[in-house]
Amino acid sequence: MEATGVIGQHFIVDAYDCNASVIDCADEVKSLILESLRELRLEILMAYFHTFSPQGVTGTIVISSSHFSIHTWPEYRYTALDLYTCSHQDVWNVLQRFLRKIGARRVFMHEIPRGHKSRIFSGNESIREPGKPLHVTNKERGNESDMKVLKELINGKHNILYRGFSGFQDILLVEGKDLRLYLNDELQFSSLDERYYHEALVFPAMELAKARKRILILGGGDGLALREILKYTDVAHVDLVDIDPVMIRLAKDEPALAAINAGSLWDSRVKVHIMDAMEYLKKTMEGYDVIIVDFPDPADPTTSLLYTKELFIGAGRHLNAGGVVSCQSNSPRDTPRVYWSIAKTLNTAGFKTKAYYTVVPSFGVWGFHLASRENIMKIIPDISVPHRAIDSNLEKLFHLPPSLQPPKTGLISNCIKALKLHVIYQKEINQF
Missing domain, CATH: 3.40.50.150 (Vaccinia Virus protein VP39)
Structure with missing residues (x-):
């Protein structure tokens, strides 16, 4: 079902073959993002960036209409971007210029209209955008048995070694009596x-x-x-x-x-x-x-x-x-x-x-x-x-x-x- 009006634009971007030296410098990455946001005339409320050792940058900029976040892996020349804004401006053209500045040669972009024109999923459909889908719906996640075990692992006293979204899939690496890897809530292996x-x-x-x-x-x-x-x-x-x-x-x-x-x-x-x-x-x-x-x-x-x-x-x-x-x-x-x-x-x-x-x-x-x-x-x-x-x-x-x-x-x-x-x-x- 649809109604008129769009109250947000959400861009998820995977950028490959980037300039490693550029995406490994927090100051340069921050400067380029701020330049793009100013070009869009978006109000900047707060910016925080961190450089990892030995390499990599993570950063988030809070804007009045939402956020822009970035995470880089210079060793793989890969950058993950997430921009959400309530602005009606042409965000993608500005994003493309930013991607050229960080040297990205291959890009997968997912544009998700947010608000009244967003699609409402019934649970048996999957999100399909150009490039790679951002996620799968709940029905397409782990099977019922995996979900029950996973719930107990998360709620119990187990050592969660990693939990996050990589830009491609949810990853959970958890250590109990064994080591288990879950991708999109589905068990991949037990040690x-x-x-x-x-x-x-x-x-x-x-x-x-x-x-x-x-x-x-x-x-x-x-x-x-x-x-x-x-x-x-x-x-x-x-x-x-x-x-x-x-x-x-x-x-x-x-x-x-x-x-x-x-x-x-x-x-x-x-x-x-x-x-x-x-x-x-x-x-x-x-x-x-x-x-x-x-x-x-x-x-x-x-x-x-x-x-x-x-x-x-x-x-x-x-x-x-x-x-x-x-x-x-x-x-x-x-x-x-x-x-x-x-x-x-x-x-x-x-x-x-x-x-x-x-x-x-x-x-x-x-x-x-x-x-x-x-x-x-x-x-x-x-x-x-x-x-x-x-x-x-x-x-x-x-x-x-x-x-x-x-x-x-x-x-x-x-x-x-x-x-x-x-x-x-x-x-x-x-x-x-």
């Missing part, structure tokens, strides 16, 4: 059993690939899949692509998380790319022997885009002969149509696939797909590196019982023009 997931995700592809010299990880910013990959001594180079600089910073610098991932992001063989996976796959580069797809569940349009035919085709362009892709694919028990639709999408992208699963105590039955342009070997080699959770005999993972076989109806091939995987996910995850 008690995450190895069941990460060993199953990584080892089949690594053992089946013709070579293991060059590896690509899409997602996996927590460094846990990377930890397993680096156990192979013939790995010469790993590119890890994750869009969230806050997640990468936590994985590298938060002692509790770095201890679990064995400091994998500091390994000299690893190069981290803070960027969108689809954009990375458009680049020209040397091919990969193994590609690990470790994205969050397709719970909303943004994450659904990570499981499209277009993305899988992009990955296939960079896969060497004899190369293997491993893709986390949700639960074949709880979300069977999501699980098998991911396989169908991989097939339409030109891959031959092989389904498998394991049991992760925190999640139950969890599924994966191997994908290759060639036929995948019928006999899966045993694990050849140290491991702790799953059995050395990987063959056991590939024997799906009758209850996990594909549904006869309701499967789709997910693509950008017909983005439906998140719709199926929400129907299946909320039926329990």
